[in-house]
Amino acid sequence: MRFIRGDVDHGRSWARTAAAGAFSLGLLGWAGVAFANTSNGYNLPPGVTDLSRDMYDLHMKVFWVCVVIAVVVFGAMIVALVKFRRSKGAVPDVNMVHSTKVEIIWTIIPVLILVGMAIPAADLILKQEDTRNSELSIRVTGYQWKWQYTYMDAGQGIDFFSTIARDSNFAREKQSGIDPNKVPNYLLEVDKPLVIPSGVKVRLLLTSQDVIHAWWVPDFGAKRAAIPGFVNELWFKVDPGKEGVYRGQCAALCGRDHGFMPVVVDVRTPEEFKKWVDAQRAAVKQAAAAPASDAPAAPPPTAQASAN
């Protein structure tokens, strides 16, 4: 195999550049199709909330704008690389050094494109930040390396920890000998998921007891940092009919087991949710009636340094 040798063989290097150009454009097109394809392997999930769909739509809009710009700019570069080769006898136009008109045009056009992107983005920011009129508030507290969910409003009194499921936790040990492909929802399963009702505006109040964590469920378009000493807010409203289990992970480096603190949310119909709340309340009462019978399952947090 030989490589481009500018001045030597004209025809072949032209053909190779053309092939490279076609290949690049093909790659771009393939990437575009892959992105547009909503399968989970390549792209953002459109998700199951209003916000996540808005985010997905804006993401795709910006992506296609970038693709169009890329086709124009890369196209011009490729044409230049094919057409203006010395091996093809191109003579440099040494007087082409400056053009105020052209430079103004290619300053103004990007500004207009950017304004066109910023307007819908600003609208969506306002929508995302509007946590008013929520019907269910839940405090989410990050720990190294688990989540605590403390219900307010309709769920008052429910309070539990959510830790990585035991089979994932065994399989993820170094050289555990367990095939992760055989573990259901490897690293994305917890002992006790967050349960929420569909069709209800849920507000999360995020904070942390130790280091900075971040709570994230891609299908809800919901990610926010949990910071000690701060309370961050975020909201989502899962579409009715989209009940099911949704998964995510901690999204801020939080020490040794950062990769092993999943977020799992079990979305139920409001009726099912009501039943779940009642059952939880009954369990809490029972535990209170029989003290010391059933200590909370969550182990105490361990320090990062101990791992070494």
Next chain:
Amino acid sequence: MSKSETSHSGHPHDHAAHDHDHHGPATGIKRWLFTTNHKDIGTMYLVFSLIMFFIGGAMAMLIRAELFKPGLQLMDPVFFNQMTTNHALVMIFGAVMPAFVGLANWMIPMQVGAPDMALPRMNNFSFWLLPFAFTLLLSTFFVPGGMAAAGWTLYPPLSLQTGDAFPMLIFAIHLMGASSIMGAINIIVTIMNMRAPGMPLLKMPLFTWSWLITAYLLIAVMPVLAGAVTMLLTDHFFGTSFFNAAGGGDPVMFEHIFWFFGHPEVYIMILPAFGIISEILPTFARKPLFGATSMIYAIASIAFLSFIVWGHHMFVDGMPVAAQLFYMMSTMLIAVPTGVKVFNWTATLWRGSLTFEPPMLFALSFLFLFSIGGFSGLMLAIVPVDFQYNQTYFVVAHFHYVLVPGAIFGIMAGVYYWIPKWTGHMYNMALAKWHFWLSTIFVNVLFFPQHFLGLAGMPRRIPDYAVQFSDWNMVSSIGGFFFGASQILFAILIVQCIRGGKKATDKVWDGAAPHGLEWTLSSPPPYHSFTTAPEIT
């Protein structure tokens, strides 16, 4: 650390120096320890940077090996975090920044027509701080608690959980910062005071211009990083509560200070590459740079904007709506001067007469692949969607696209462009083209799939992942191994070129049109570049 490498490069300089100079370099190790010569110091910076590039690269290979398939096969999570943290620190402070300072040392006196840098003894000191800083940083591997594992961003409270490595890391950062500040002062003073008569600022070569602006960025932000880590140190050891919420402090404040440093820092790592590309494209297109003045204004506006966009690193940390809008728009604005640069480079190629020598190939690769990093950067600037991208592999893909085929290809292009001038020898062109094609192909295999991983929901900085991310991780790791292995060619080429090769002419690229004072000197140039100031016409 650099002894064995640098001794190779000693001989050609010695010969050159005896030919041209009344007082040449000292001999042996003393030459390198006590040198005040910009070329010797530039060589040491570049060799040091290459060693760090391979150390940081070895860490990256370990990371990609662990991520080759799901499950933990090779290392425990703490070691993984140590690798990601130190890979970043070594590559940023040890590889990319010293490489640009090395190029500046070599080229700025030659480009402005000066005999040497303005402050040669300080130049020696600012280099020799670095081996100590990195010995200290890398020696944390052997202390109780191991290396720092809180990410290169050092966010408290997590970074405060670091073991004995913590004070060593902070002292190492202080040394690196002092070295960078002194280097920057030297560069500014040289450019401002040592230009040949008849060279106004706007007539300076673009590489020198990009470094002038970069040096101001360094002076503005390296002290801020030093201040931030000093406050971390006092929080850890002296009971202050700058960033400790329980004591009334504010952990988010650290992020603000850090990114006030960190965002200009990313431009510190790319602006000199812009300068290099602006030197190479006109040479091999055989026509002047299109819109040279607007290129300078574009660099200056990027530098200014870099100070007011830091908040875009922290959208998920909670921020008032007004601040989100401000940081989004200021960040998007950076696309305008960056776009101007890319368009001007394209226009430089347009109606040129192109040939494809190794420096040109790397410059063209930069042009395409840096633009891809620019597009993902634009996407990341859109706040409402950034909530999905933030802290995922999409971000990893973005910044590796601007740093590897951006900054590092820029450095490699610069080395391939100027090394015949430095050594007096041409290098093995065929091997350099192999290096180029392997690097360009595998850098994409390595980083392009990471866009998919991030969008599909894989967080960054995790040692193990859910099984739906297996395929792209495997592809990325394979790309990584081949990319890493192809860099060995680069080291071979450099050693070969120092030892010998076809004699380079003074203009080196005779078939092309290199402009600038450096091409009026012999190859290799005399030990003191311009003992009498050249006439600029």
Next chain:
Amino acid sequence: MSAAPVRRKLQIRNAALGLATVALAFYFGIIALFIVRSHH
């Protein structure tokens, strides 16, 4: 030695000291800022 090189030497020294002062001002400035800020 003629006046011009001496003047240039002074210029170089002053420029270097000036830039070093700016750097130190940034360093102590940011710490002072946060000491003041953390006392409210």
